[in-house]
Amino acid sequence: MTGMAPSPKGWATFAWQSDYGQFYLVDREDEAFEAPVEITPEMEARSLCVTPNGLVIYTQSSLQQHIRIAIYDSEPEHPVTEPMSGNLWTRIEQTQASFPSMSFGILSPSLPDPLPYGPIFLVGSTDCVVQINWMEFQGDRDDSVPADPDIIDIAIWPVVATRNYAVEELGAELTQPLEAALADETVDGSMTMPADPVRQE
Numbered sequence: 001m002t003g004m005a006p007s008p009k010g011w012a013t014f015a016w017q018s019d020y021g022q023f024y025l026v027d028r029e030d031e032a033f034e035a036p037v038e039i040t041p042e043m044e045a046r047s048l049c050v051t052p053n054g055l056v057i058y059t060q061s062s063l064q065q066h067i068r069i070a071i072y073d074s075e076p077e078h079p080v081t082e083p084m085s086g087n088l089w090t091r092i093e094q095t096q097a098s099f100p101s102m103s104f105g106i107l108s109p110s111l112p113d114p115l116p117y118g119p120i121f122l123v124g125s126t127d128c129v130v131q132i133n134w135m136e137f138q139g140d141r142d143d144s145v146p147a148d149p150d151i152i153d154i155a156i157w158p159v160v161a162t163r164n165y166a167v168e169e170l171g172a173e174l175t176q177p178l179e180a181a182l183a184d185e186t187v188d189g190s191m192t193m194p195a196d197p198v199r200q201e
Helices: 041-046 165-184
Strands: 010-016 022-027 048-051 054-058 065-071 091-098 103-107 120-122 127-135 150-158
Touching: 010 120, 041 048, 041 054, 048 091, 054 091, 065 120
Parallel strands: 065 150
Antiparallel strands: 010 065, 022 054, 022 103, 048 054, 091 127, 103 120, 127 150
């Protein structure tokens, strides 16, 4: 029996504009957050940076972006293509982030929002797994020509709810020989009595 895929318990989509090619998911109670000034080769290669109380996500310099954030109680399924367009993701990364207050907001270098860190998201654990899927335009961009927005899709769930695929695979390997052995064994509760010899006169 196959279980149903978990549904997000909270989600939002933001029509965004690249703000110095980065935005932040920051713990709501972290009032001293500062984005890294120097971008290391690893940060550039992965397009992210884990901070003590959040996450920095790097993007291309696009005038149109859609940022999608979905919060789950357990690890969701991960589509290999962007659901709306059917196009392959141009980058996929997974990491862990810590939100000590079990809540975070989204902001960027010059986000003009009167609320601290803008909209607030609640998570089910202080330590979370974050999967980020990018679908960004490849090549030289001409912003005078209409184009589809870049997509940054973010799924977040508690670390304790992460599926251990290695354990599942090992369990399947151990189960298969047992099932095969049970299939070969026939349990028959009947008894066969020898027939009486036929008397010949």
